[in-house]
Amino acid sequence: MSINKEQIRTALTHVFHPDKETDLISLEMIQDIIVQEKYISFTLELPEKNDKLAHSLKSKCEEAIRKFVDREAVVDITTGVNISLKRKLEGEEPAEDSSQQTAEPEQLLPGVKNMIAVASGKGGVGKSTVAANLAVGLARTGARVGLLDTDIYGPSIPTLFDIHERPNITTQKKLVPIEKYGVKLVSMGFLVDTDQAMIWRGPMVTSAVKQFMQEVEWGELDYMVLDLPPGTGDIQLTLVQTVPLTGAVIVSTPQHVALDDVRKGVAMFRKVNVPVLGVIENMSWFTPDDMPEKKYYIFGKHGARELARKLEVPFLGEIPLRESIMRSSDQGDPIVHSDPGSPAAESFLEISNRVEQALIVRNREQEETEKVEIKFRP
Numbered sequence: 001m002s003i004n005k006e007q008i009r010t011a012l013t014h015v016f017h018p019d020k021e022t023d024l025i026s027l028e029m030i031q032d033i034i035v036q037e038k039y040i041s042f043t044l045e046l047p048e049k050n051d052k053l054a055h056s057l058k059s060k061c062e063e064a065i066r067k068f069v070d071r072e073a074v075v076d077i078t079t080g081v082n083i084s085l086k087r088k089l090e091g092e093e094p095a096e097d098s099s100q101q102t103a104e105p106e107q108l109l110p111g112v113k114n115m116i117a118v119a120s121g122k123g124g125v126g127k128s129t130v131a132a133n134l135a136v137g138l139a140r141t142g143a144r145v146g147l148l149d150t151d152i153y154g155p156s157i158p159t160l161f162d163i164h165e166r167p168n169i170t171t172q173k174k175l176v177p178i179e180k181y182g183v184k185l186v187s188m189g190f191l192v193d194t195d196q197a198m199i200w201r202g203p204m205v206t207s208a209v210k211q212f213m214q215e216v217e218w219g220e221l222d223y224m225v226l227d228l229p230p231g232t233g234d235i236q237l238t239l240v241q242t243v244p245l246t247g248a249v250i251v252s253t254p255q256h257v258a259l260d261d262v263r264k265g266v267a268m269f270r271k272v273n274v275p276v277l278g279v280i281e282n283m284s285w286f287t288p289d290d291m292p293e294k295k296y297y298i299f300g301k302h303g304a305r306e307l308a309r310k311l312e313v314p315f316l317g318e319i320p321l322r323e324s325i326m327r328s329s330d331q332g333d334p335i336v337h338s339d340p341g342s343p344a345a346e347s348f349l350e351i352s353n354r355v356e357q358a359l360i361v362r363n364r365e366q367e368e369t370e371k372v373e374i375k376f377r378p
């Protein structure tokens with residue numbers, strides 16, 4: 001009989017936190033369980049990095065799974081840090097009450113209805129390409145859209161939109177976004193020499209992004225798309241806690257190494273209670289421009305789709321690897337704008353549509369007070 005997630009959860013209710021006399025499942029310290037035949041993987045969340053209990057808890061989890069589920073199970077446990085657990089373990093506020101984390105930033109941008117982060121565990125998977133085409137795709141429906149490049153170390157928007165001028169400043173000392181292809185754009189690359197930003201540390205990045213929220217004349221927006229820096233480290237974690245995100249999309253390529261990073265990405269957003277709207281697979285297959293009927297699955301097939309299913313997050317679609325996508329990006333004219341009828345652009349447009357739908361669902365399920373309106377496609 002094959003193993004299922006419920007069996008794993010039940011087994012882990014036998015593992016107790018030594019200081020709390022409560023099991024790890026009740027403490028919500030186990031996340032992202034994946035079962036593939038006898039291979040079981042999950043994240044063990046701990047309140048701090050290098051937690052002294054990590055080693056013993058991991059062994060106890062393994063033991064419990066072998067004892068209660070399958071003697072031959074192969075268990076792979078990743079440890080993650082969830083700072084809100086500290087309060088929970090110290091007997092104060094419950095971990096799930098992260099409303100406090102988002103309450104203050106909620107005021108940051110009252111004119112913005114939906115704030116979507118585009119993230120990836122790994123660099124170079126096409127996050128900025130997706131963010132740019134998603135923003136332009138949403139704007140094509142008549143929505144008011146902003147795109148903020150939070151990748152201070154490697155801003156892409158100046159290139160992707162071919163912008164080399166400096167933005168204007170209003171008399172109230174607010175920065176005016178540069179508008180192109182129907183999208184209001186702001187990037188650190190407009191303002192700072194990238195080499196200079198290289199020496200910035202995490203807190204400086206966060207405060208710069210906060211300033212980009214408050215000191216920019218964004219006006220009313222239906223969507224603000226945030227292009228995040230690659231990875232799931234401290235900078236990303238702080239960023240996603242600083243801004244009031246409506247949801248996040250995670251971009252991955254089909255290779256295994258990138259998929260492992262998707263899992264970390266999903267775990268990061270769940271940790272801070274930001275709904276993952278879905279996973280987008282980029283470079284799903286290669287289609288040469290002169291052989292448009294061909295599909296070469298050079299990085300494997302359906303990897304991200306499968307992982308999304310296992311992680312129980314929506315799969316938002318696939319984007320082919322095409323020279324035309326790269327060319328249009330290099331020329332500063334995203335394909336959704338430069339060649340909207342092409343199959344490559346269509347895959348981006350379908351994804352924008354699904355993101356819109358995912359936001360509608362997300363906002364419907366959200367509490368009344370935080371409900372936001374969405375513009376429907378005409």
Ligand SMILES: Nc1ncnc2c1ncn2[C@@H]1O[C@H](COP(=O)(O)OP(=O)(O)OP(=O)(O)O)[C@@H](O)[C@H]1O
Nearest residue numbers: 123124125126127128129230320321322325326329
């Ligand atoms: N589907 C695609 N087809 C062809 N080229 C692509 C595709 N997606 C991305 N690229 C190219 O791959 C390179 C990396 O893409 P991009 O900059 O969007 O990735 P990223 O994840 O934002 O990278 P970083 O982690 O450095 O921010 C770029 O040259 C881009 O034009």
Ligand SMILES: [Mg+2]
Nearest residue numbers: 127128151156
């Ligand atoms: Mg990028």
